[in-house]
Amino acid sequence: MVVLERGRVGEGCSFGNTGWICPVLSAPLPGPKVMGRALLGMGRRDSPLLVQPRLDAAFLRWSWRFWRASTPGLHEAGLRATLALARDAFELYDRLAEKTGLKIHRSGMVIAARTEAGLAEYVAMIEGAQRAGYDGPVEILDGDGLRRREPALAGDVVGGIFVGAERYVRPEELTAVLAETLRAGGGEIVEGAAVTGLTPRGGRWRLEAGDHSLECDQVVLAAGAWSARLLATLGVRAPFEAAKGYSVRASGEGTPPSHALYLAEAKVGASPFSDGVRLAGIFDLTGIDSTLRRKRIDAIIRTSKPYFGEWRPEPVLEQWAGLRPYPADGLPIIGGVPGHQGLVAATGHGRMGITLAPGTGEAVRSIVLDGRTPAGARPFALERLLG
Numbered sequence: 001m002v003v004l005e006r007g008r009v010g011e012g013c014s015f016g017n018t019g020w021i022c023p024v025l026s027a028p029l030p031g032p033k034v035m036g037r038a039l040l041g042m043g044r045r046d047s048p049l050l051v052q053p054r055l056d057a058a059f060l061r062w063s064w065r066f067w068r069a070s071t072p073g074l075h076e077a078g079l080r081a082t083l084a085l086a087r088d089a090f091e092l093y094d095r096l097a098e099k100t101g102l103k104i105h106r107s108g109m110v111i112a113a114r115t116e117a118g119l120a121e122y123v124a125m126i127e128g129a130q131r132a133g134y135d136g137p138v139e140i141l142d143g144d145g146l147r148r149r150e151p152a153l154a155g156d157v158v159g160g161i162f163v164g165a166e167r168y169v170r171p172e173e174l175t176a177v178l179a180e181t182l183r184a185g186g187g188e189i190v191e192g193a194a195v196t197g198l199t200p201r202g203g204r205w206r207l208e209a210g211d212h213s214l215e216c217d218q219v220v221l222a223a224g225a226w227s228a229r230l231l232a233t234l235g236v237r238a239p240f241e242a243a244k245g246y247s248v249r250a251s252g253e254g255t256p257p258s259h260a261l262y263l264a265e266a267k268v269g270a271s272p273f274s275d276g277v278r279l280a281g282i283f284d285l286t287g288i289d290s291t292l293r294r295k296r297i298d299a300i301i302r303t304s305k306p307y308f309g310e311w312r313p314e315p316v317l318e319q320w321a322g323l324r325p326y327p328a329d330g331l332p333i334i335g336g337v338p339g340h341q342g343l344v345a346a347t348g349h350g351r352m353g354i355t356l357a358p359g360t361g362e363a364v365r366s367i368v369l370d371g372r373t374p375a376g377a378r379p380f381a382l383e384r385l386l387g
Contacts, residue, residue, distance in 0.1 A: 001187040002216070004209050006194035006226070010175035013224055016247040016320030018271040018280045019171040019354055020260055021093060022109060023086035024129050024136060024163050026352050028078035028330030030069040046299040048267040050284040062239040065328030065385070078331050079132045081379035082352065085359035090167065092358035100177045102169060105271075109166035109260040110150045112157050112307055118264040119159045126161055136165035152257040154309045160264070168260045168271050171354060195223065198230050198343075205342060218342045218368055225288060225323035227333075227347040236337060238385045239328035240348065242288050246296050247280035249273075249318040254310025266303035276317050279304050292321040326350045327385055334363050334380040335373055344368060345382055 006012075053059065069075075097104050111126075113119035126138055139145075139162040146160040147153050153160075179189055190212055197208030198219065207214045223230055225242035256277050261270040268281035282296050297319050304313055327333055327348040337343040346364050349356050363377035373381075 001182065002214060003182065003187065003189045004193040004195050004207065004212065004214070005189055005191045006209075006223070008191050009179045009189060010172045013245075013322040013324050014171040014175050014353065016278070016280065016318075016322055017171050017245065017351075017354070018247070018260065018269040018278060019169045019174065020109070020269065020271070021089055021104075021167045021169065022163075022260070022352075022355050023083055023089060024109075024126060024134050024138075024166060025262070026079065026082040026086055026355055027125065027129065028069070028075060028082065029326065029350065030066050030078075030328075030330045031075040032070060032072050034070055046266075046303050048281055048283055048299075048303075050282070050286065050296070052284075052286045054287070058237070058239070059241070062241050062328045065239045066330075069329035074329070076128070076132060077379070078329065079128065081331065081376075082356065083129065083133045084376050085363075085380070086352075086355050087359070087376075088362070089355055089358050090165070092362070093167070093169070096177070096181075100181060102174060102177045105168045105260070107259045108162060108164040109168075109262065110146065110153075110257075111161040111163070111262045111264055112146060112150070112153055113160050113264040114157055114306060115265060116158060119161075122161060122262075122264050126163070136163060138163055150257060150259055150261065152255045152261075152308055152311050154307055157307060162259075166260060169354065170271075170273055174354065194226075195230060198233060200234075200340060200342075203341070218344065220344050220346055220364055220368065221337070222346045224347060225325045227325060227345065231337065231345070234337070234340060234343075236340075236382070236386070238333070238382060240385075241285055241326050241328075242323040243326045243350070244282070244284040244286055244289065244321055244323055245280060245351070246282045246292070246300060247278055247320045248297055248300060248313065248316045249276045249278045250301075250313035250316050251276045252311045252313055254308075254312070256311050257308075261307075263304055263307045266300075266307070268300055268304050270304070277311075277313065279313055288323065290321055290323055292319060296321075324350050324353075329385070332356060332360065332380050333382050333385070334360055334377045335367065335382060338383055338386065 193209035195209045228240035333348040
């Protein structure tokens, strides 16, 4: 096995995220009221959403398909599918940890709200996940109960939810462990090899990546936000956009959070590590653009502060921006590429890459080695986006 990595292992969209293994929040982004909330929020300085509309056919098609995917029925079907894909995530990560020493934080996740409306939104979201098959323990707590669970929270947090089964990892540690395991098993990783050419040739595939070229029998396309460009070279045009997210790591003073923490109204996630707390959020639809905008970093810090008591996200030790791949219906793409034997796609996981990675890996293994698409992967077939 050879992996062609456009940059360095672990420095892509998995470098600066929160590292959550979080099935309970695996609902696809398109859903009822999402478009309305997005439009209302776009005028706010600290809105977690920024859209720079483009008057090209690809963006208009993506927007149209996103709107169509926002019906209650399609949203629930997508949630059921992602929960099924994530069903064995905890067990599979435990196996990886036993073999490699990967550290998994098992303290659970806290959702904190500063308004009754914010709390109601996430109670409804959790209840939707439970109807769709989520069976982990859930506690809905008032402000005092939530602060007993997470003492770092401020006095004006009105309540929240504790989801005890959810976990998190440090994402750059996870990617390092995966790379080490692959190499130990005889695999090769070529870094600095951005694939620009993907050509079928006599029943095989030829890949061009700068100074590197490779011929092989089967290809797994897992190119993140650049996947759509490679598919387009083959005439496969899927509605697919890059959504930029940001994060900061701050040391702070006072009592830091001790759980994975989601700040409901701010739409910011927090993961405490030994060298600081990582805060991540923002959904910028600005195309393939990894520019770090200071105003967006400031927005994460400013909107996070009111949720904490003594602790403040200062000083900032690290800031980051990365691109998350989003198909128009918010679901990943897993499976063979129609009309192209030997080409399998595993991309488009958006903000759920770490949660859905084990299930995706199992599905890809079955497709590539056994020639069989598992039932759990069928809702994510690329064909759904090509009609």
